[in-house]
Amino acid sequence: MTQLLQALVLGLLIGGVYALMASGLALIFGVMRIINIAQGALLILVAMFTWWMWRETGIDPILASVVTTPLMFGFGWILYRTVISRIRDQSASMSVLLTFGFALVVEGVLNVVAGNRFRSATPFYFAESFTVGPISLPKTQVYGFVAAVLVLAALYLVLTRTWTGRAIRATSQNPSGAALVGVGAAGTAALAFALGTATTGVGGSILSVLYPFFPASHYDWISRLLGIVVLGGMGSLPGAMVGALILGLAETLTATYGGLRWSTLVFYLVIMLVLLFRPQGLFGAKLREDAA
């Protein structure tokens, strides 16, 4: 019973972190219909950067997200303006290839610069835990969760309370309608891409303490995130939240009862099952698809 409770709580904690990471992917897909395969690689990039800052200056890895988030926002904006926007007129498959190629570039650069070995940031509280009754919660997990929830709340406020946020949501629901009421598609897309990329700032910093990582581990992360957004419904932010919690729980439970080596397969299994029984995902809605 204690083991189950422990697994459930840990699942929820990690689910919160996944939710943050997946929200960027869902946001970008919702507005631009682009599957940003590079999202995983950017997470690893930030994790590496955070690790390096922590080792050089001793700054707390999770607090470092105060630095990495605006950095990634700017990076995303520049990336969209200089590269991604060039293929707006081409088919969706080309954007997948482009972001995939970009992910490889990031992986390759990290390989060359940092070398192909595992790293993990280990601040002083790394091995400590909070104890609540019978269950113990690693401090890294709790802090990571808190940071993720804070940023998600901020993202929610930006999307609902600011003009920019409403423009982004309007564009994701009805691009031509948004354009008609004066929302510039290109500017909105750049902002949405930048916001989506900014989530990898926090996400990557949290990642650096939660999991060991190396350049090629971005594949694990992008498949986790893809599983989450497929489950939630491509492009749906609430879907990404719920999908992340469900998969966080599923992964922790599998690891607890089925062994660690099977837990990564949960994501692939979920993707297949969702596509088999509910291809539009939990929160996916079918829009009016006829044109002309």
Added chain:
Amino acid sequence: MSRVRAMPRQHLVAGLCLLALILYPIISPWEPYPQGVILLGFMLAIQASSWNIISGFAGYISLGHSMFLGLGSYTVAICALRWGVNPLWLMPLGGVTAVVVALLIGTVVLRTSGHAFVIITIAMLLAAQILAVNFKGFTQGSDGITLELPFWSRDYQNIPFYYIFLALLVLTVLYTAWIRRTKFGTGLIAIREDEGKAASIGVNTTRFKIVGYAASAFFIGVAGGVYAYYLTFLNPVGSFAILGSVVIVLAALTGGKGTLYGPVVGAFIVQLASEAATVYGGGSQTRVLLFGAALVAVVLFMPAGLLPTIEARWRKRHPVTVEFTDQAGALGRSPATTRERALEDVAQAVADDLTQGEVLLEVRGASKRFGGLVAVDNASLIVRKGSITGLIGPNGSGKTTLFNLITGGMAADSGEIYLQGQRIDRMPPWQRGHLGLGRTFQVTRLFKDMTVQQNVVAPLPDSRWRTMFADAVSGHEAARAGELLDIVGLRRFAGERAGDLSYGQQKLVELAQVLMLEPQLILLDEPAGGVNPSLLGRLTEVIRELNERGITFLVVEHNIPLVLELCDPVVVFSRGRSIAEGPPGTIREDPVVLDAYLGDDWRPVPDGKAPNSVQTANQTGAR
């Protein structure tokens, strides 16, 4: 036309290259290093050509195609060890496993259109790697499997492998060329260009995509078996490598996806570049970076690929003049006898299940909502055999939505639809097409990058496999497409790109395309929209001729004089349902219709000469 003449030249170059590659090991047998590089080029070309079937022809990008190489390797290696057989005899089994897995994955993910496929392909490749590690009893896990050494004398080096891979490559290219020639291949390209339209002309898009995916897996699986023997060792990380998939995509993209030789040319370019990078560029550590950068560069700067880019340049320099604006040509009659025969063939295809005047299509209480908007509201409609039924009504009255419900482009929220007494509203669009239901679109939806001939040959009148794999380039199907082009008078444009034709000509081609379905009933959505008067006269003449030979029409049109002249009966739609129905004479004086659509200023000319009021009617209709 130039395309037809350019083809033999391409094949000639390909043949010469093949000859050189066959002779190379014979002329200089003691060069294992270059032979090894070329051999890997063959293997990459096999993979890129296979990938081209699902991702180049059908446009569904797979990022996990190297999974099939791994599946083939493991199948052959495991079976060879268990049964004590030489791996070479088992290589077809590798292909079989790849096809079976592709069918399973395809059945799950290819029922829908859109983004799920690319995600699944990456996910399955990564999952395959984990499974290969975890199922230790079967795959020996991370330790990998070691195979026996080749049975031939060391003096032959890897030359036998060289010829096996070359033979496989030739087979793969012939096989993709064959697929490209069939209606199956035309259908795959139709799916890439416009999946909804493809479904409306009888292409069973689900089946086509799944078969296409399976077809693209086979030769990679076979090559995988040989590759395992060539390496004599395989492990999960090497067999299910992401980088393997990247190289496949990169090769096909570089050479030109969707073309026959593009992936092969691209494979050799990528293979040589990769080899050069390994030798001069600091080893395999930098490969990820290089391939990633190359992928980004190709997508950004040469998305069409090398061969299509060269071809486009060549065409620019050697333009072929075609008089697209030649009205006389467009309207010109084909020899009357051929045309008459073509029309008779159409009449033959219309089976005589029903006699004139019986109910052919019946819509009972159909409704369709978009959120709060009720586009079609409990509508009922009857179309009788042999009629040209007109459907008029103000914009937004639900006419096109009703068309979409009838042809299956959308599912109705409620109501029933019957064709010849058979309920069709739960069927996919292509099945309705096979039952004899064809449609044209308000804005023409031809496959713009295909030729006129390919456009007309693409539809499938039935669901038989024989039809699917029928030759589309020559033979019966192609001849029939030519006949149908004769009917609309556009045969001389058969070899042109459909997107280059004038709008009115495209409308005529779309009509010929629908005729390929051997339809009982054709739904025309605003046939006169954007068509000049002389071409319009041609169009109505063709509609009349086809109607005399047994084809029924349901026509949505805003050109009221045309409707009143051509159609009987006329149905008037308003706010998602029919408000009046009857012969044109009655409709034009019906007060309800005048109120809802025609307007009070619509005054029929007393002596009944409707054509006199064409101008005012056009203006009224347009508003």
